[in-house]
């Protein structure tokens with residue numbers, strides 16, 4: 001976009017939600033500017049594990065399931081397109097997942113989860129314990145000693161968050177987007193239900209339409225407009241091991257915790273869920289718990305060094321639904337935030353339905369449950 005021109009849309013927040021929306025709008029002919037108060041894509045979207053659990057668009061009925069399923073079907077396509085357009089492999093891999101239970105309570109929860117997936121025709125296979133060790137020899141020790149139940153989900157996939165964000169950003173730049181790091185939105189100028197400008201540390205920025213995609217910080221910004229949401233930061237800590245070669249191939253899930261193998265031998269272990277405000281520090285307790293879990297499940301990790309640990313702030317929402325849609329009282333301002341543990345997964349679908357809404361088409365998913373201004 002040429003300097004000085006007012007873009008069709010200004011996006012406030014350059015995480016995966018903001019960059020995906022920018023990419024989708026640009027692909028449909030809109031001009032776009034994205035601002036971020038930091039270096040772009042370095043908050044929750046960078047910190048996440050990139051797990052994409054399976055979904056089925058043919059059977060999904062309620063809007064949240066449809067959003068997941070639409071997104072799931074788009075990830076494969078976006079990965080190909082992003083690689084063609086930028087040369088960056090975003091790490092999308094249909095690696096499959098194993099779901100494990102080591103106690104009778106966990107096993108009961110897992111059986112119920114499997115039943116629910118079968119009802120919506122998502123492929124899930126109960127495994128004999130011996131088969132678990134055949135599929136993933138790294139699990140031999142827990143198979144022999146502790147494992148009570150296991151299921152395989154062949155449709156589970158993963159992507160590498162930093163690479164995906166890099167690819168999105170480059171694709172947006174190549175399509176002419178203006179992208180500004182270190183540009184913080186602080187206030188809004190509005191009159192008669194129209195947003196006229198966003199005030200930032202580099203001056204007033206104007207656009208035809210505006211969308212707030214500021215993750216866990218969205219509530220702070222919307223308060224400036226007198227709007228409350230139920231968006232709150234939920235800290236998640238992560239640990240990364242560096243192996244010579246990947247010790248297993250599938251994502252290993254146990255309750256809310258998981259181990260994700262990357263092609264280069266790195267293993268991510270996550271994650272905690274903590275309400276500690278905007279504190280992004282890791283703790284000895286959180287990191288220690290994740291290391292212990294990883295080494296119990298995969299004893300081979302006992303001899304492997306820890307390369308890094310970090311924490312990110314998920315944008316949680318009070319009812320578990322993201323906020324996606326027009327802001328009440330405005331004809332040209334929108335928000336998309338609050339995707340909690342599934343923001344990477346639900347990002348392409350969110351971008352598509354919001355693009356449809358912003359460009360005057362009927363969104364293909366009913367956005368009522370995601371109404372901005374509830375809560």
Ligand SMILES: Cc1cc2nc3c(=O)[nH]c(=O)nc-3n(C[C@H](O)[C@H](O)[C@H](O)COP(=O)(O)OP(=O)(O)OC[C@H]3O[C@@H](n4cnc5c(N)ncnc54)[C@H](O)[C@@H]3O)c2cc1C
Nearest residue numbers: 013015017037045048049051185215236312342343344345
């Ligand atoms: C440890 C962890 C593991 C996760 N694992 C997964 C997973 O496996 N699968 C999955 O689907 N999801 C996962 N998630 C969740 C997922 O990462 C989030 O739901 C998603 O990244 C949210 O994206 P976002 O763009 O809304 O927020 P963010 O990535 O936080 O982006 C918001 C951006 O807005 C910017 N911003 C804030 N305020 C302002 C302002 N005033 N002006 C300008 N810019 C501003 C911030 O700097 C930031 O870059 C995980 C999250 C964490 C923390």
